Amino acid sequence: MRHNSLLQRAGRLHSLQPLILLAIILVMILAQSILVPGSLTLDQLLIISRQASALGIIALGQAVVILVGGIDLSVGTTVMMVNIFCITGMQASNSRVPAGLLLCLGIGLMIGAANAVGVLFLNIAPFVMTLCTTTICQGICYVYTQGAPTGSAAPFIRAVGTGRLLGVPYSTVIWLGLAALLWAVLRFTTLGRKLYAVGGNPKAARLSGISNRKLIAGAYIFSALMATAAGLILTGYHNIASLTLEGDYAMNSLAAALIGGNAIEGGRGGVWGVVLGSFFMMLLMAMLTMLGISQVGKLITQGCIILAVVAVQQLLKRD
Amino acid sequence: MEYEYLQLLHITKKFPGVTALDDVSVSVRQGEIHALVGENGAGKSTLMNILGGNLQPDQGEIRLDGQSVRITSPIDAFQKGIGFVHQESNLLENLSVYENVFLGRERVGALGRTRRREMCQEILSSSQRLGYALEPEKPVSELNLAQRQSVEITRALLGKPRILILDEPTAALAEDEVERLFKIVRGLRQEGVSILYISHRLDEIIELADRVTVLKDGKLAGVLEREELDKDKLVRMMVGRVIQDIYPDRSQVQPGRELLKVDQLTIPGRLDQVSFTLRAGEIVGLGGLEGQGQRTVARAVFGDLRFTQGQITVENAVLKSGGIAERIRGGVAYVTHDRRGEGLVPHQSIRKNGSLATLERLSNSIGWMREGRERREIQEHMDSLQIKASSMEQLASHLSGGNQQKVMLTRWLMIHPKVLIIDEPTKGIDIGARMSIYQIIHQLTQAGIGILMLTSDMVELIGLSDRTLIFYEGRIVRELARDEVTEERIMKAASGITEG
Incomplete structure (x- = not known):
């Protein structure tokens, strides 16, 4: 009995990880209002949430791939490719938006499907396979733009990237909407049960009549589609075609999911932790900018703080 | 040889809320095989x-x-x-036999070079002395369970121990491998090593042990000398029940209509024209040495293996070579022998593990789970199978072996099976929970389910099966009815000896 209660406590603490993160975020916000008096406003938080939304949406996809025991490094390049083809496809004209959207959707589907085929049918390790798609897509982007992409986004896409609904940025609304949807799917549906089972014990899932391959393929395609959505939002926000837009989305989305309490080995984790994880990453970046820390210093501080957060979570988890 | 080399005197060990050992004394003589028995939780570990x-x-x-x-x-x-020698293998798969044996105590020469040849030689001589053959340079991943155990024993013997503890050494072994292990153990006794032998299998203990210490609920229940050893006595001391009570009385069972028919099933190199039937309310046991095709048949029936020749019929419907999902819909269930590896999702609750094969039935048309109904059904099974847990939200990994097996049974009973295949129904489960599993199996047959049971435990095979099919090299070589089954007949058939 003693054994049980101890283990149960440990089990509950695992789901506590998002709460620890929330507490850390609140402490950070408090610290900011003390360090830079008057800087803390609702609008500032909303702006950070808009900046976090692209990473946040990507991290949702990444979280599902991690959940089924995989990893997706190609999300950043998917963003870049969608950005470039969205701008060239739409030619800054609203009339070409539907065709451009279809093109982007097609790109996302192809990347996701390619990852799925490589991982499932060629048995390539997810890390390597998605790294390959990354490199190939990067190459395509360089060749296609000849190294110098030009153009700007269609007004509709711009509106999505910059507009607000009752003061809340559209991109934030889309992000949280997708998060709520994913949460409902994972929490309440058979699909969610199956995804957790496949990640938690693939052999057990298979022997229970679950089709692992379909689910894993679906996870990679979902991740690519989330990256596509993020790419469209970023295109609207930045209004340029750029070869540097991929940023560090692959690594940062992984970090967001893991900080949020999702297990890298699969089978465990939720949605809200990932949402908080993404917000945390952006908040950290914004605060370091506000404190006037140089780009180089930012990287060092960012790394150290993420390390500290994860260390705290591990310590609290232990007993 | 009466010299008591090891004495554990008045050992008490308390954990918060529980006294694991209460004033227990055990003494082991030099060069004796001393068995330690007791149910799970009795304090052996x-x-x-x-x-x-x-x-x-x-x-x-x-x-x-x-x-x-x-x-x-x-x-x-x-x-x-x-x-x-621990119950679970502690070997590193990617290393060779000698690297495992000498792990952490490598023989090292000049400049830190390991002396491979010397180590291999040492393993060869030590294994030959005890009458088995190990290939020191073979990777452990290529060894079967029995060979791995020999590696573990060789490793334990490296320190020239005076006492060797064997924890459930036969749990994963087939009958002939058990014999071999016994030879090794007896050989060690000859050399004056004292053996502490822990096992659930009472027949083995009676065959092997010089003395037996019985533990019950953390207390010493008694010590029996070789002459006093008797299965009924042991069981009574362990659980306070007699052996006839362990297996349900199935002499009055009347099987009903035919549920499963396997006809000329052939998978080249694995199965050769296997045919048999299973009727409602019947337990058909598949026996034989390990790896003779029993599991292959079970997996083929469950849709996990493709077959090109032969036919499987469930309730007069011919099964196409579709997958597992289709078999489940057709009412075929398979409780695996490897609960942890391919049965349970460890980090999930009893509830979620229990409903894993019935998600479609427990959800509406858009896949939304009906959790109320799920909870109700899981609760019913937890009550009827007497799963001991704080709630249905308890994680599967935190349950005892017996309760985990009941969760697996819950998962498969939820599909309302017609044919239930149970592979090693009581592997790693203590005798109390075993009896409860046997009762459940018995009751399921009374409800009209046909049960196909695979087991390497011969007593279990005899005790439960209405008919026993013995496999040898992918064929059924003998069918034995309840009134003609004996250990001797099973062993003969299992070794490929035909009798008139």
């Missing part, structure tokens, strides 16, 4: 962990060779001449 240096007793004394000692760590135990 705690006692062994104290002896192995993993735990410190709260009270009591350990004497080795008359000297009072403190065993502070597993390494300390090794240095004091206590070898430990």
Whole structure:
């Protein structure tokens, strides 16, 4: 009995990880209002949430791939490719938006499907396979733009990237909407049960009549589609075609999911932790900018703080 | 040989809320095989962990060779001449036999070069002395369970132990491999090594042990000398019941209509024209040595293996070579022999594990789970199978083996099966929970389910099966009815000996 209660406590603490993160975020916000008096406003938080939304949406996809025991490094390049083809496809004209959207959707589907085929049918390790798609897509982007992409986004896409609904940025609304949807799917549906089972014990899932391959393929395609959505939002926000837009989305989305309490080995984790994880990453970046820390210093501080957060979570988890 | 080399005196070990060992004394003579029996939770593992240096007793004394000692760590135990062969294999798959045996105590020459040839030679001589053959350079991943165990024993013997602890050494072995292990153990006794032998299998203990110490609920229930050994007596001491009560009385069973028909099933190199039937309310046991095709048949029936020749019929419907999902819909269930590896999702609750094969039935048309109904059904099964847990939200990994097996049964009973295949129904489960599993199986047959049982435990095979099919090299070589089945007949058939 003693054994049980101890283990149960440990089990509950695992789901506590998002709460620890929330507490850390609140402490950070408090610290900011003390360090830079008057800087803390609702609008500032909303702006950070808009900046976090692209990473946040990507991290949702990444979280599902991690959940089924995989990893997706190609999300950043998917963003870049969608950005470039969205701008060239739409030619800054609203009339070409539907065709451009279809093109982007097609790109996302192809990347996701390619990852799925490589991982499932060629048995390539997810890390390597998605790294390959990354490199190939990067190459395509360089060749296609000849190294110098030009153009700007269609007004509709711009509106999505910059507009607000009752003061809340559209991109934030889309992000949280997708998060709520994913949460409902994972929490309440058979699909969610199956995804957790496949990640938690693939052999057990298979022997229970679950089709692992379909689910894993679906996870990679979902991740690519989330990256596509993020790419469209970023295109609207930045209004340029750029070869540097991929940023560090692959690594940062992984970090967001893991900080949020999702297990890298699969089978465990939720949605809200990932949402908080993404917000945390952006908040950290914004605060370091506000404190006037140089780009180089930012990287060092960012790394150290993420390390500290994860260390705290591990310590609290232990007993 | 009456000299008591090891004495554990008045050992008490308390954990918060539970007394694992209460004033237990055990003494082991030099060169004897001393068995330690008891149900799970009786205190066997705690006692062994104290002896192995993993735990410190709260009270009591350990004497080795008359000297009072403190065993502070597993390494300390090794240095004091206590070898430990654990129940679960602790070998590193990617290394070879000799690398595993000498792990952490490599023979090293000049410049830190390992002396491979010397180590291999040492393994060869030690294994030959005990009458088995190990290939020192073979990777462990290529060895079967019995060979791996020999590697573990060789490793434990490296420290020239005076005491060797064997924890459930036969749990994963087939009958012929068990015989081989016994030879090794007896050989060690000849050399004056004291063996502490822990096992659930009472027949083995009666065959092998010189003395038996019985533990019950953390207390010493008694010590039996070889002459006094008797299965009924042992069971009574362990659980307070007699052996006839262990297996349900199935002499009055009247099987009903035919549920499963396997006809000329052939998978080249694995199965050769296997045919049999299973009727409602019947338990058909598939026996034989390990890997003779029993599991292949079970997996083929469950849709996990493709077959090109032959036919499988469930309730007169011919099964196409579709997958597992289709078989489940057709009412075929398979409780795996490997609960942890391919049965349970460890980090999930009893509830979610229980409903994993019935998600479609427990959800509406858009896949939204009907959790109320799920909870109700899971609760019913938890009650009827008597799963002991704080709630249905308890994680599967935190349950005892018996309760985990009941969760697996819950998952498969939820599909309302017609044919239930149970592979090793009581592997790693203590005798109390075993009896409860046997009762459940018996009751399921009364409800009209046909049960196909695979087991390497011969007593279980005889005790439960209405008909026993013996496999040898992918064929059924013998069918034995309940009134003609004996251990001897099974062994003969299982070794490929035909009799008239």
